[in-house]
Amino acid sequence: MNQAIGVIDSGVGGLTVVHELMRQLPKESLIYLGDTLRCPYGPRSEGEIKTFTWELADFLLEKNIKLLVVACNTATAFTLEELKKHLSIPVIGVIKPGARAAVKFTKNSHIGVIGTEGTIRSNAYPRALKSISAYLRVNSLACPLFVPMVEQGVLSGTEAEQMVGETLLPMKEQNHIDTLILGCTHYPLIKDTIQKVIGSQVTVISSSEETAREVSTILEFYGQLYNGTISPAHRFYTTGEMGVFAKITEGIFKESAEYFQSVTIERAVLPY
Amino acid sequence: MNQAIGVIDSGVGGLTVVHELMRQLPKESLIYLGDTLRCPYGPRSEGEIKTFTWELADFLLEKNIKLLVVACNTATAFTLEELKKHLSIPVIGVIKPGARAAVKFTKNSHIGVIGTEGTIRSNAYPRALKSISAYLRVNSLACPLFVPMVEQGVLSGTEAEQMVGETLLPMKEQNHIDTLILGCTHYPLIKDTIQKVIGSQVTVISSSEETAREVSTILEFYGQLYNGTISPAHRFYTTGEMGVFAKITEGIFKESAEYFQSVTIERAVLPY
Numbered sequence: 154m155n156q157a158i159g160v161i162d163s164g165v166g167g168l169t170v171v172h173e174l175m176r177q178l179p180k181e182s183l184i185y186l187g188d189t190l191r192c193p194y195g196p197r198s199e200g201e202i203k204t205f206t207w208e209l210a211d212f213l214l215e216k217n218i219k220l221l222v223v224a225c226n227t228a229t230a231f232t233l234e235e236l237k238k239h240l241s242i243p244v245i246g247v248i249k250p251g252a253r254a255a256v257k258f259t260k261n262s263h264i265g266v267i268g269t270e271g272t273i274r275s276n277a278y279p280r281a282l283k284s285i286s287a288y289l290r291v292n293s294l295a296c297p298l299f300v301p302m303v304e305q306g307v308l309s310g311t312e313a314e315q316m317v318g319e320t321l322l323p324m325k326e327q328n329h330i331d332t333l334i335l336g337c338t339h340y341p342l343i344k345d346t347i348q349k350v351i352g353s354q355v356t357v358i359s360s361s362e363e364t365a366r367e368v369s370t371i372l373e374f375y376g377q378l379y380n381g382t383i384s385p386a387h388r389f390y391t392t393g394e395m396g397v398f399a400k401i402t403e404g405i406f407k408e409s410a411e412y413f414q415s416v417t418i419e420r421a422v423l424p425y
Numbered sequence: 426m427n428q429a430i431g432v433i434d435s436g437v438g439g440l441t442v443v444h445e446l447m448r449q450l451p452k453e454s455l456i457y458l459g460d461t462l463r464c465p466y467g468p469r470s471e472g473e474i475k476t477f478t479w480e481l482a483d484f485l486l487e488k489n490i491k492l493l494v495v496a497c498n499t500a501t502a503f504t505l506e507e508l509k510k511h512l513s514i515p516v517i518g519v520i521k522p523g524a525r526a527a528v529k530f531t532k533n534s535h536i537g538v539i540g541t542e543g544t545i546r547s548n549a550y551p552r553a554l555k556s557i558s559a560y561l562r563v564n565s566l567a568c569p570l571f572v573p574m575v576e577q578g579v580l581s582g583t584e585a586e587q588m589v590g591e592t593l594l595p596m597k598e599q600n601h602i603d604t605l606i607l608g609c610t611h612y613p614l615i616k617d618t619i620q621k622v623i624g625s626q627v628t629v630i631s632s633s634e635e636t637a638r639e640v641s642t643i644l645e646f647y648g649q650l651y652n653g654t655i656s657p658a659h660r661f662y663t664t665g666e667m668g669v670f671a672k673i674t675e676g677i678f679k680e681s682a683e684y685f686q687s688v689t690i691e692r693a694v695l696p697y
Contacts, residue, residue, distance in 0.1 A: 173529075176528075177525070177528050177529055177557070178557070179557075179558045179560070180557075180558070243646070249642075249645060250642075253449070253638060253641050253642065253645075254638070256448075256449050256641075257445075257449055257634060257637075257638050284650075284652070285449070285450070285451075285452075285641070286451045286452070288451070362529060365529075366525060366526070366529050367642050369525050369528075369557070370521075370522075370525065370639050370642050370643070371642070371643075371646060373521060373525075374515070374643060374646075378556075380556070
């Protein structure tokens, strides 16, 4: 099995999933497609999100991937079930892994979720959590400013802390949650700032780490992990400017260059 | 889907997996079979371990389970692949989940594993870890006294700390691991003592918690989670004395009686 794992995302946020996949499954080759040109998906209509997500999936399916990761929470919320129904390869979204990890960690059964407007509006996390246990209490909060903040490279420092602090105030004031799900793949990039604001008593769950973990579980379960000795080769596609994409990518992988060898960045041309 | 999840174990250690399954999947019914009469499996021959494990599996298969958890590390090490090959339902062992979680947590790629003589002799954890990444360093240590200690109810206090301290000394002296896998389902019962001895800088991984998490992943992936409204009913079987088993069970579930409603304990009669 020398097929690659495919990862689609609305932009660069899904690279946090890629980072974890490289770390947790270092033998696997990855193909990434980020729709930077049309990012963010959060404020878009359901119809647009579905159409765009299918275009991304089709682009990677032609590259003979063995598993598809929908690394964008918004795309997962609206399109995962459709993709699972129609594709013959396993499809994994980022919502259920985050929900399952939260259930594992919580002691007081009170869980917070933050995400884009689209993800929060979809109610996908509360639904996933309540389907596991009807007794969980869930508080959701849309944080529309976080994605633009991350895309601008504001990840820590006074400005970031102030913005995160003001946004999370309603969640913090309730003061009940013991577990907080980062329901957007951009947010792991500001995890330290979020942890500082929300307090050390709250376990902060990164959907990205948890999704990588479940990709590993499913591939092993299907006997599809790569067991050969050929070094992995990764291909990254963006619908936007390659220069900008390369710079952001470099930033995300800067502390772990060893995972980032053999990466090719190309321009994706989608049918629009 | 109102079929139960089956859990087999060499004795009472697997109840830590049951405890986590009840917590993480509160809608599911469970059937447990503990081979208390022939516990421990750790020092037994490969042939004996395989024969016994198949007897346990056959007993539960007749009860129409939808998934089988091999909650004993020793049984997993020697029999999991055979069971997976021959059974038509998903079979999940405790070794891969623990290994995957360790890879997720480790920062310095240096992982410790403790377990019974049988599990350590089988080399199953180092093999599982190295199959994920050849660059991991793994230190293994057999702790033959821990299971008898737990079965006698010695879980904390001076005596437990002294015994755990002396046993873990070789692991502690190397002072390199940042993650320690509890490669025996009895060990979560002495997790606090182990954490105290090994130090707070080491992340201690409970295979039990991680296995429950993966059962949730696999059942959801197969669309086999129970979605109805009937309260779960649990059945526990032991090959040994029902009184003793009930007492130990009560001890394990004492702080979470809400998960332990509707449990029936019966005597299992196996063909020997």
